Amino acid sequence: MAIAPPGRGRNSVRLRRYNERLLLQVLRRSGEASKADLARRTHLTSTAIGSIIQSLEESDLIVYTGRRTEGQRGQPATLIDLNPKGAFGIGVRLDRDSIETALLDFGGQILARRVHDRILPSPDETLELVRKDIDEVLKAITPEERERLTGIGVAQPFNLGAWLRELNIAQPEFRAWDEVDFAFELGEATGLPVFSENDGNAAAIAELFYGCGREFDDFIYLFLGPVIGCGIALNGDCLRGVTGNAGDVAVMPVPPGKLASAQAPSGKWELLLSRASLNALARHLRYHGAEVASHADLERHIRAHHPAVEEWVEDCIDALTPALRSALCILDVPVVVLDADVDGGLLDLLQRQLAASLAETAPEARGVPDLVRGSFGSDAGAVGAASLPMFFSFSPRAEILRNQGKSMEEMRDAD
Incomplete structure (x- = not known):
């Protein structure tokens, strides 16, 4: 033989x-x-x-x-x-001002969710809260269907304890998050495989798996949340970088903002997140006397065409355009996907002004990428987190053809 x-x-x-x-x-x-x-x-x-x-x-x-x-x-x-019931994923989205846990089926539908709009507590308290929420969302499927659970995805901003000045946050508890491996702790507590990504990458993976990735393999994904997030899709996969921070446009240096609400700069440059973020929009609205205690308040002011919203959009685009143009020069992708935690007409306004600004700054022999609206809006974080175990279990990523590392199936076979 x-x-x-x-x-x-x-x-x-x-x-x-x-x-x-x-x-x-x-x-x-x-x-x-x-x-x-x-x-x-x-x-x-x-x-x-x-x-x-x-x-x-x-x-x-x-x-x-x-x-x-x-x-x-x-x-x-x-x-x-x-088969929508052929597999399931749990997503945990952590942000500085919210915690969300969701159950997603193979067709991309959210079956159950738990949301806590609150300042992120300590890692220990968050772990206990999330563990209970996972038990709750799993009640939406049968014991037999739970056997098809691919794992848990955790999506969170990396370096939660950083850039608090730019975000107008005085919360020393966030520093503890930079010293804990929450995904590992959650895996130990639940006995399930846990996949962790920064929130920008996770939302980009959701677009690849369930959204714009059905049509495009290469794009820059921008998500306007409390901080601006970004993910990069190349050849149908997510570009991570050495530390998982590829595409972290939030910390790109930009000139200080010119709005009356802008913080006094700490140096010659500011970070993009200080100008292009919902946190910056809320700060500008409050400066003009508007009440902003939630995303619903933000959306109400956007729908009402509050003058401060228009002022902030102009300043946001002024900062975002050179950062995005720089990224396009390096990555050479044809599409930019734009999404946000709130809407009320904000995405249409941003899309129009960003397209015009990119066209004005386009170098000779270079055009403007297609600007595409994202698929999930305020659900992007939850769907992104829950997509992680499904993406790594069922996406035809090139890595599974390489002799490096082990696939999920191989690790299960070894067990």
């Missing part, structure tokens, strides 16, 4: 796993399809497609939805789609 060279068997397993995930991605992007459709879109043989479909059906990841009759000759084609 011939013996396969070392590594060939493992590479074959990785290739099959990649092809399974590729097929799932096609279904996620296009919806229901026949075997012939899948073979054409994945460039796999009909035999390979048949084998993969059988495996995915046994894992409850796909369902048969009916038969295609229109335009068909001969036997109607059987149609296949993702």
